[in-house]
Amino acid sequence: MARVVAVHGIGKQTLGEDTLRKEWLPALNDGLARTGADRLAEPDVAMAFYGDLFRPQGEFLAVGDPAYTAADVAEGFEQET
Numbered sequence: 313m314a315r316v317v318a319v320h321g322i323g324k325q326t327l328g329e330d331t332l333r334k335e336w337l338p339a340l341n342d343g344l345a346r347t348g349a350d351r352l353a354e355p356d357v358a359m360a361f362y363g364d365l366f367r368p369q370g371e372f373l374a375v376g377d378p379a380y381t382a383a384d385v386a387e388g389f390e391q392e393t
Contacts, residue, residue: 314356314357316357317357320332325363325366327361328363332359332361336359337357340352
């Protein structure tokens with residue numbers, strides 16, 4: 313069972329719980345190290361993710377999210393596999 317449950321803020325509908333946990337865990341451990349507390353391992357942190365509920369298929373709802381389409385892909389690097 314996780315010791316810490318993290319809850320993301322707004323504008324995270326294109327990420328996921330695993331991505332967010334990997335970003336947050338080092339920051340949490342940096343703070344804990346400054347206090348002399350034990351560091352957290354990955355299983356110690358759970359991310360309560362709900363961003364996908366605010367992103368209906370094909371829509372972007374966060375302020376500043378670009379509405380990219382296939383027409384925005386340039387030839388060359390962006391098309392290479």
